[in-house]
Amino acid sequence: MGGREPLRDDLVAVARVARTRGTRGEVVADLLTDFPERFDGLERLIAIAPNGDLHALIVADHWFHQGRLVLKFVGYERIEAAQSLVGCTLAVPEAECVPLGEGEFYEWQLQGCRVETVAGEELGRVRAVWHTGGTPNLIVDSTREHGRDYLIPLAEEICIEIDVGRKLIRIDAPEGLLEL
Structure with missing residues (x-):
C-alpha cells in the first residue's frame, strides 16, 4: 500500500x-x-x-x-x-501516480469501495483505512439496519478480493468479526 x-x-x-x-x-x-x-x-x-x-x-x-x-x-x-x-x-x-505491483493499491483507492461478504451480503462502504501499528483496518460505514460501523482487518485471509476498478472488496469474515 x-x-x-x-x-x-x-x-x-x-x-x-x-x-x-x-x-x-x-x-x-x-x-x-x-x-x-x-x-x-x-x-x-x-x-x-x-x-x-x-x-x-x-x-x-x-x-x-x-x-x-x-x-x-x-x-x-x-x-x-x-x-x-x-x-x-x-x-x-x-x-x-507511481505504478504499483500486482495486488497492491493506494489507500485512497479503497475509500468508497463496497464491502460484501463471500455470500454476497453488502455490509457498507469503506470510509477510511485506520493504522494502529499492526495490520491496517478498514473502517466501513454500515448499510445495514442497525447502522453500526465495522472495523475489518485489511488482511489477505479476510479481504479475499480487492477490486479497486469495480470498487468492491469481498471479505471472508471469521466467526464473530461482524458482531464486534
Whole structure:
C-alpha cells in the first residue's frame, strides 16, 4: 500500500508546504507519499491552496534535507513569493501516480469501495483505512439496519478480493468479526 488520498477529482497529494527556506524562494515540504523517488524528473506540481484555489507550478529543482523535501519553483525567486505557497498541498494528477505491483493499491483507492461478504451480503462502504501499528483496518460505514460501523482487518485471509476498478472488496469474515 502507499500514497495518500485524492484531493479534488483526480489529484493526489504528494507533499505539503510547511515553510519557506532562505531568501531565494525555496520551500520546505513534508512528504505525503511513500515514494520520495517520484520527485526525480518531476517537472510539474499542482498547488492546492487552503481555500481550494489551484496553481500550476514548474519544478526548477528539488532535494532532500533532514528528512524533508526542499523545492524551488520557476517564478518564485524571492521569499515573499514563496510565502504564498506555505500551507498549500502539492499534488499530481492521478494518472501520474507511481505504478504499483500486482495486488497492491493506494489507500485512497479503497475509500468508497463496497464491502460484501463471500455470500454476497453488502455490509457498507469503506470510509477510511485506520493504522494502529499492526495490520491496517478498514473502517466501513454500515448499510445495514442497525447502522453500526465495522472495523475489518485489511488482511489477505479476510479481504479475499480487492477490486479497486469495480470498487468492491469481498471479505471472508471469521466467526464473530461482524458482531464486534
